[in-house]
Amino acid sequence: MSLDIFELKVYAILPVLILLCGALCLLLINVFSSVFSRGLNVALSVLFLGVSSIFSLNLKVGSSFFGLININGISILGQFSMEICALIFIVLFGANAGANALQKLECKEFFDKSFFSKEFYPLFLLMIAGFDIMVSSTHLVVILLGLEIGSLSLCVLIALNGRSKGIEAGIKYFVMGVLASVFFIFGVVCLYFACASMDIAHIHDMLLDDKYTSVFALFGGLVFILSAIAFKASAVPFHSWMPDIYEGSNSIMAGVVSIIPKIAAFSVAITLLGAFLKVGIIWLESAMYVLVVLTITLPNIAALIQNDVKRMLAFSSISHSGFVLACVMIGTQISLSALYLYWFMFIITNVGTFGLLWLKELKSPLKSSLNSQDSSAYFDSSKAKGVCSETSEKLNCKCAKIASKIQSLVKTSAKTPYDIPFSAFNGLVRTSPLKAFLGAIFMLSLAGIPPFGVFWGKLLAIMSAYSGGFVGLALIMMINSAIAGFYYLRLVVAMFLLDSKDASAIATKSQISNNQVSNDEAGNFAHCSTLGKIIVGIMGVLCVGSIFMAQFLLDFIGKYVIGAY
Template sequence: MNNLTLVSLQFGSIAPSLVLIVGALVLLLINVFARAFDSAQRLLNVALCSIALLLSMIASAYLQPGEAFFTLVHISGFTILAQLTMGLCALVFIVLSFGGGACGVDSGCAIAWASDDRGFRVGEFYPLYLFMVAGFDLMVSSQNLLVILLGLEIGSLSLVALIALNQNLASIEAGVKYFVLSVLASVLYIAGVLCWYIASASFDLGALYNAMSMGSYLSGFAIVLGIIFMVAAIGFKISAVPFHSWTPDVYQGSSAIMAGVISIIPKIAAFTLAISVFSLFVQSNLQWLVSYVLYPIIVLSVTLPNIAALVQKDIKRMLAFSSISHSGFVLACILINTQMSLSALYLYWILFVVSNLGAFGLLAKTNFVNTPESSAITCDKLAGVARIAPAYGVLGGIFFISLAGIPPFGLFFGKVGVVMSAFSLDYVWLGGILLINSAIAVFYYLRPVVAMYFQTPANFARLSQEVHNASEQCSQSSPKSFGGFYFSANTFAKILLWGLAIACCISIFMVQFLLDFIGQYVVGAY
C-alpha cells in the first residue's frame, strides 16, 4: 500500500466515464443557478452534452487493453468497441432531440400537434442522460461482478427517470414498468453473482474461469444455478424471449428518441456483458449447458417477435418486436463464439444502429395536426405521405428497407455475416431459422413504405385543406404537410438523418473497412 499513487491507479482506464460524470455535474450546477430553462439554456445543455460525449469517445479510442484499479477495471477490445458505439449513438440522439421543427407547440403556432419531446425541455434531462451513458460505460469496463452491478444500476436508474420525464401518463407508466423489470433483472443478477461467489470465492469472472479450468470450484451446482440466473438477468436487459414482455409497452409509452435509446445503448452494454460471461463457459467443459440454455432462447427470440410484429399497427411497437428479433441474431453470434461470429456480431450491430437511429429519429420528427397526444404513429396515418413530402418518403423507405435486410442496404450484410458464421460451425438448423425469419421481417418492415407510396388517406381533401389553413397561420416557415402530417425537423436534424440514410446506402463499400476496424479489437480480445 506504500507504493499506492494516483499514477498506479491508472485513472485513464476510466477516463470515458469520468468525463461524462464531470460533464453531468457541470450541467447540474448550470441548471441549478439558471433562472429559467428556455431555448438558449436548452441549446447550451445540448452543446455541453455533445462536447462531453465527444471527449468521452476520444478517451475510449485511446484506451489500452489491460487491468487497473486493483483489477476492478478490465479493458478489452469489446470494452472499446462498446464504449465507442454507445457514445456515438448517444451523441446522435442528443442532437436529434434538439432538432425540432420551426413550427411547434411552444413557438406560437396555431397548429396543435402531439408533443413528443417534453422531456428534453427540462434541465434534469441532460445530466441524467450523461449519467446513464457513464453507467453503461462503467458496466462494460470491468469483469468484476460488483463493479458491473454498479454500472448497471447507475445506467438503468438514470434511464428510468429519462423515460418518465416526458410528463404524460404513457411515459410515466413506461418508466414504472422499466423500473420494475430493471429491479427484477438486478435481483436475478445478484442471485447469479452469489452462486458464483459460493463456487469460486471471488467476484471476478477470471477467477471463476480459472476455478472451472482447474476443477477447483467448490460447487458445480452453484455454477449451473448461477448460469440460469445470469441468463435470465441478461435476457431481461436485451429483451430476449421469454423475458421480453415489457419491451413493446415501454417503447410505445416512451418518446421516439428515448425508445431509440432503449433499443440500442442498454443492449450494447448487456451484449458486452453476455460476451464476457458466456465466453467463459463456451471455452470450458460446460459448453453443452450454455448451448442447451441459449439455443432455444435464440430460436424463440428470433421467431416469436417476428410473428407478433406482423400484426402490429403502432410503428413503435412494431420496432419493439423487431428489436427483440435482432437481439436473437446477436445472441446467435455469442453462442457460436468464434472470431468470425464475434466480428459479425459487431458488424451486425453497427449496421443495425445506423438504420435504427434513422428510423427512430424520423419517428421523433413525425407529428400530426389536431391529433391527441396518446395517439400512435400508424401506417394508416402515413398513407400517401411520399406524395407531398418525397424527402420524408425516401428517408423512411431507406431506413425501413435497411432494417428489413434487403440488399444492398446496410443490415443485409450484417445478416449475411451472422448466417455465414452459423453455417461455418455446422449450426445448420440455426442458420436456416435465421434465414426464414429474415424473410418474414421483410413483410412488416415494408408496410410503412407501402403506405407512404401506394395508399391514400381517408378524407384526403378535407384534411389537406385543414393543414393548408393552419400552415398559413404559422409565423415561421412550415414543414411539409399532408393529411394532418407534419415533418417537424429543422435543417440540422434533416442533414443528420440524410447522413444516416446515405450510410445505409453506401454500406456495401463500408463493410470491409468496418470488419478491419472491428478485427483490431475482437482478435485476441479475451
C-alpha cells in the same frame, strides 16, 4: 501497505470521468441559472460526448483499479459505439422544433416536456457513464454498479415526458430493471458461493480446473445471470416490456432504448457468457440455443399482426437482438466481427428510422404528443375557458384557440388506439417523396434486403453460424429474415401504393401551427427541424453506401476483436 496512485491507472476510466464531470457541470448550470437554455445543454452534451468518444477509442488495453476495470477490444467498441450513438441522439433532441414554437406561447405543457427539463441532459450523460462502467469491467459487482446507474437514469428519462403513457413506461422499465438486478444479484451470490470469487477471469479458471464447491450453486448462478442479461437484451421470454416502452416514449427515446442499453448488455454477454461457454458447459450452450431461436422467431410472428409502427419496430428489434445473441453463442472471431458489423449497421438504420418518425411527429406535433388518456387532463372545455380568461390580455386568446383545435384533434385521434398507425403513412410519397424514399431505404435495410445496411451484418452472422457448425440455426435465421421482410415491406407498400383517405385532414392538422402561430414561429419550426432532416438523410446515404463501408468496418472491428475473446 502503500497505495501508489499511478497503480490505479486513472486514464482507463477517463471517458467515464468526462461524462460524470459533464453531468455535474450541466446540473450545476441548470440549478443556478435563472433561465433554462436547451441549446446550451445540447451543445455541452455534444461536447462532453465527443471528447469522451475520442478518449474511448484511444484507451490502452489492460487492467486498472486493482483489476476492477479491464479495458479490452470489446469494452472499447462498446463504449465508443454507445457514445457516438448518444451524441447523434442528443443532436436529434435539439431538433425538437414543434415544442419550441409553442414554448413562446407559453403552451409547452401540450408537448413532450422532457426536453425542457433541467434534469434531462445531466441524466442522459449519467446514463451513458453507467453503461460505460458496465462494459469496462470484469468484476461482477462493478458490472452491477454500472447496470444500476444506467438503468435508473434511463427509467427517469423515459418518464420525464409528463404523459401518462410515458410515466407508465418509466414505471414498467423500473420494475423490470429491478427484477433484472435482483436476478443478477442472486447469480453473483451463487457464483461466489461456488467459486469464492466475483472476478470473471478467476471464475473461468476455477471452472476449467473443476475447483468449484457446489454444482447446484454454479447452476443457479448461471441461470440467474443468463436471465438478467436476457432482461436487458429484451430476449424471449423477458421481452414483454419492450413494446410498451416504445409506445410510451417519443420516437427518439424509443430509439435510445432500442440501441444503447442493448450495446451494454451484449458487451457484458460477450465477456460473461463467453467465459462460461469456453469452459464447455453443454447445458448452457443448449439453453442459449433455445433462447436464441425463440428470440429470433416469436417476436417476428408477433410483429406480423401489429397495427402500430412503433410496436412493430419494438418486436422487430427483439428479433434483431436474437441475431446478435446468436453471434455471442457461436463464440468465434468471425461471429464477434459479425456481431459488431450487424450492430453498427443496425445503429445507422435505427437512428434513421426513429429520426424519421420523430420528424413526422414534429410535422403534426399536436396529435403525436397526446393520447386519449391525456386529453381529459389537458383539454377539458372548462379549463380551456379558464386559460382564455386568464391570458386574454397577454396572448389575445391564442392559447385558448389552439387548445380548442387540439381538443377537436384529440377527439378525432381517440378513435384510434395507436400512436403511429400504419395508415398514417398511406400515400406519403405524394405528400413527402424524400421521407417516403428514406423510409423505404430504412425498411429494406432492417429487412436484410441487399445491398442495404443490415443485410451485410445478417449475411456475416449466417455465415458464422454455418462455419461454426450451427447449420440448423443458420437456416432458422434465413427463414426469419424472409418473414421479417413481410411486415417491413408492409410499411413500404403503405407509403408508395396506398392512397391516403385522410389527406385533407392530415393537411389541416399540419397547418394548425401556421394558422394559429405567427410566420416567425412557423419559420422557426422549419429552421429547427433542418438539422434533424440532415441527420436522417445522412443515415439513409450510409444505408445505401453500406456496400462500400462493410469492409472498412470489418477492418476497424477486427483491430479490437482479435485477441479480445
